[in-house]
Amino acid sequence: MRATVIGTGFGSLASALRLRALGHDVDVLEACPDAGGRARSLTFHGERFDAGPTVITAPWLFDELFELFGERRADCLEFLPCDPWYRLVYADGSRLDLVPGAERQRKEIERLSPRDASAYAGYLKHSQELYRVGYEELGDADFSSFSSMLKAFPHLVRLGAFRSLWSHTGRYFRDRRIRQAFSLQPLLVGGNPLTTTAIYGLIHAMERKGGIWFAKGGTGRLVEALVGLAVRHGIRFHYGAKVVGLSIGQERGLQSVEYSTLSEEASMPCDLCVWGGDPVKAYELLGPSRLSVIERMRARTVQSSMGLYVLYFKTRARYPDVAHHTIVLSARWEALLREIFGGSSLPRDPSLYLHRPASTDPGFGRPDGDLFYVLAPVPHLGNFSSWEEHEPAFKRTVLDVLGQQVLPGVAEQIEFAESLDPRYFRDALSSHLGAGFSIAPLLQQSAWFRFHNRADRVPNLFLCGAGVHPGGGLPGVVTSAKVVERLVREWSEDKAPHERLFFGARAA
Ligand SMILES: Cc1cc2nc3c(=O)[nH]c(=O)nc-3n(C[C@H](O)[C@H](O)[C@H](O)COP(=O)(O)OP(=O)(O)OC[C@H]3O[C@@H](n4cnc5c(N)ncnc54)[C@H](O)[C@@H]3O)c2cc1C
Incomplete structure (x- = not known):
């Protein structure tokens, strides 16, 4: 059967591979010019940075994807162990690893x-x-x-x-x-x-x-390794192709996806589709008449995760004593968390995650300085959106905190610093409200209450990635592909008709 997978986040890549291993003919449509989604690589001033995830847990989940095709992950890419896993730096000067x-x-x-x-x-x-x-x-x-x-x-x-x-x-x-x-x-x-x-x-x-592991050469190398595996086994990738419509027929459910590129509007017929972007956007494309009552309620009441501000920078000085994953905690905790998740301004004393890949992978070492990214949790765009005006001051605040707690004198040592804020997540990755991690992991948004791995009223539309069960983070999204695989298998064998006792009819 022809399967179309939307997105190239880890959830989509894992789904595409699992569908291919089931024997389906797989095309992948990605709005960005390259693969990885939140795990894309970005190049600034000639240096390549992992844009997002840097911590790999549950490494066996990636190994399993290679094993589907009789290959070994270790033959393509090495995972390096991190030690310590994390270093916590508290406002009182104490530290805990x-x-x-x-x-x-x-x-x-x-x-x-x-x-x-x-x-x-x-x-x-x-x-x-x-x-x-x-x-x-x-x-x-x-x-x-x-x-x-x-x-x-x-x-x-x-x-x-x-x-x-x-x-x-x-x-x-x-x-x-x-x-x-x-x-x-x-x-x-x-x-x-x-x-x-x-x-x-x-x-x-x-x-x-x-x-806790780090992919040698960066998480971007893991994306490349999975795309390479997919291409070797016949999966086709179409970049710069943003899906703008889902066409539903009377009998077969979803029949084609409509997408636009810089040069054309086109349609791709398919027998089944896996949506790996933000599920809120999938529901928007389906429209209320294709949603069950519960899905409409979910779309109205969804609570997004927080936004992220990420600063990628190179220093002229080297900081060899800084741990790979350093978490700088502000003196405030409850009040700061309330500000991040419900406030309408940027924190004046942000807690930070600092990534120094050279601590684990010597390949990131530079003779003339050090490469970092620092991440600050911030309100999503529904609560705060004046980035144009406030970004320069926030950048100074972030560097001040780093300078006081872990990187002495860093503000004077910056060779270059480039930032992303929730606008990037909204505009480049189509994330609702520019959320950094899709929807929030609340109990009332977990398991059955979370966006389902299959659309209630479109039997051949499946969903993977951070917004659906089991949730965000690499282990969660890669596991969501296992759920999709099982549902596709059941659907194609028509063994387990989808339950619609209370919440919707079977076919569109
Ligand atoms: C800064 C940062 C640091 C993180 N650190 C870690 C970490 O260390 N460890 C960890 O486990 N997790 C981490 N995470 C979380 C983790 O990165 C995500 O949960 C995971 O990568 C999300 O994968 P996904 O499958 O949901 O897809 P995403 O990465 O969200 O990708 C979705 C893709 O779908 C595409 N798309 C969306 N809509 C369309 C459309 N209409 N048409 C075509 N394409 C579309 C987007 O362009 C995007 O490429 C981090 C996240 C961020 C942002």
């Missing part, structure tokens, strides 16, 4: 808080249970029917899913710094630790299971 090895981690916590060190084993055990149920059992489950949610409900209650991660960590740790260290993980997928369900505590167990 998140590190490989549970005993090493306990000792590291003990340095700051002996009482909390003894609570770590219990916290880890609970995280492992969250991981077992939340990821291994439910991660690639199909949540397109309400009955699947009812089945999962008792597990969610038992695991404390109705608590926030922040309140969950408070049950184990007393020292605020330790609590922060184990509750900032939702920020890595667009969630507010104060409101994101405690289920996201599974990220720590996932990291402990599989480690």
